Amino acid sequence: MDTVIVGAGFAGVSTAYHLARRGAHGVLVVEKEAAPGMHASGRNAGLLRQSSDDPEIAALLQRGARAARRALRDVPGSIRRTGSLIVGRGISRLAAGPNARVLDASEIVKGLEGSALFDPDDAVVDPQALLQIFVEGARSRGVTFRFGERVTAVRTARGGIEGVETTKRKIAARTLVVAAGAWAGEVAELAGSDGIAIEPRRRHLFRGGIDRPEGRSWPFVWNEEKGVYFRPEGDGMLLSPCDAEPHAPAEPEVDPARRDELARKVADVFGMLGEWRLGPGWACLRTFAKDGRFVIGPDPRVKGLFWVGALGGHGMTSAWAVGRLAAQVILGRRAPGPFDPRRFEAR
Ligand SMILES: Cc1cc2nc3c(=O)[nH]c(=O)nc-3n(C[C@H](O)[C@H](O)[C@H](O)COP(=O)(O)OP(=O)(O)OC[C@H]3O[C@@H](n4cnc5c(N)ncnc54)[C@H](O)[C@@H]3O)c2cc1C
16 A cells, blocks of 8 residues: 555545545555444534634534535435524634624524624534545545554654554555544654654533424534533434543543533523423543644654544534645645644754
8 A cells, every 4th residue: 555544534534535536546445344434423512613713723523514514415315504502701702703703692592691703504414424525435435445454553664654554454555644532642653753743632512402492493502601502403402511621542431420511501501492301421532742733744753644533622623624635734735824733843
C-alpha cells in the first residue's frame, strides 16, 4: 500500500475519500471494530452546527456543513433542517454561518428567555448516513477497508514510515495517517512520536422529553454558558450535560451522576419551557489537543506520519472539510496552516 489510514471514524473515512478523489492509489483504511463509526463518529449528537469561538474551526464547520447538506439531500430521513438556537452569555464571541442572526429566543421557542444566536441552516443529521457516504465514495474510487483489524505496531527506518503490523498481517506503506480518535496518541507513539498531547474527554447523551407537542419542530437549543443542550429526537428529545471529564482511550461507562447533573441543569436553564423527563443514555469520547484546535498535518518528528484528529465536538460537521484539507496536505498540495501539528514542537 502507499497509504494506511488508522481509523474509520469521520477523520479516517473523509481523508480516504478525498485522497481517492484526487487520484491517490493504494489507500487502505484499517479499523479495529467490525464497522465504521463504532465510537464517537457513529454515536454523537448529530448536530450540524456551524458556529465556534475559533474562526479557523468555524470556517471548516461552514464548508463541512454545506457539503453534508448537499450530500444528504437525497438520502431519505437523514437530515432535518431544524436550525439552531445558541443561548447564554458569550454568543457575540461566536463566528457563525452566513445566515445566522441574533434575536430574542422566544421568537423561535415560545417561553425561552434571553437573546440567542439563531442559525436557520443548522440541522440534525444521521451520523451513520453521512459516514456511509464517505465510505461508499472512497470504496468506489478504489480505497480498501479492513474491519476487525487493529494496528499493533508501526515499522520505521531512517526516521520514516515503512509499514504497519495489524492483528492479522504486515502491511508495507510509506505514509501512515493517524485518524484514531481517542487512540491517536497511542497509535502515534507506536511510530515513535510522542510530542503531541491528545486528551480524550467523556461526554454523555440522554434521551428524554417534554410535554410540548410543538417541541418536535424546535431547533436544537444550546446554552453554552451553563453547558447543556437538547434537540428533537423522534417523539422526544436528546440532551447532554456537556460534561468533559478526561478519560483513558477506552469504551466509557455511563455515570449516573451525570444524569442527575443534567436534570439539575435542565430544570435551571430550560425549566420555564415545562416539565422534563429523562431516560437512559450513553457516553463516548471527544478528543482534544492542548490548545483546543484540530491537529491536521505532518508529525514534527516522523517522516511519512500524518495526524488527522483532535476534532473535539466538531468532527461530524467539519468532516468533509477536514478530510479535504488533510488529503491536500498529505499530497503536498497545501500547507496545514493553523492546524499544523508542528505548532506544538515550536514551543
Ligand atoms: C457525545 C458526543 C457528541 C458529539 N456531538 C457532535 C455533534 O453533534 N456534531 C459534531 O459535529 N460532532 C459531535 N461530536 C464530535 C464528533 O463525534 C467527533 O469529533 C468525531 O466523531 C471524531 O472522529 P474521529 O474519526 O477523529 O474519531 P472516532 O470516531 O473515534 O474514530 C476513530 C476510529 O479509530 C479506530 N482505532 C483506534 N485505534 C485503532 C487501531 N490501533 N487500529 C485500528 N483502528 C483503530 C477506532 O476504533 C475508531 O473507530 C460529538 C462527540 C461526542 C463524544
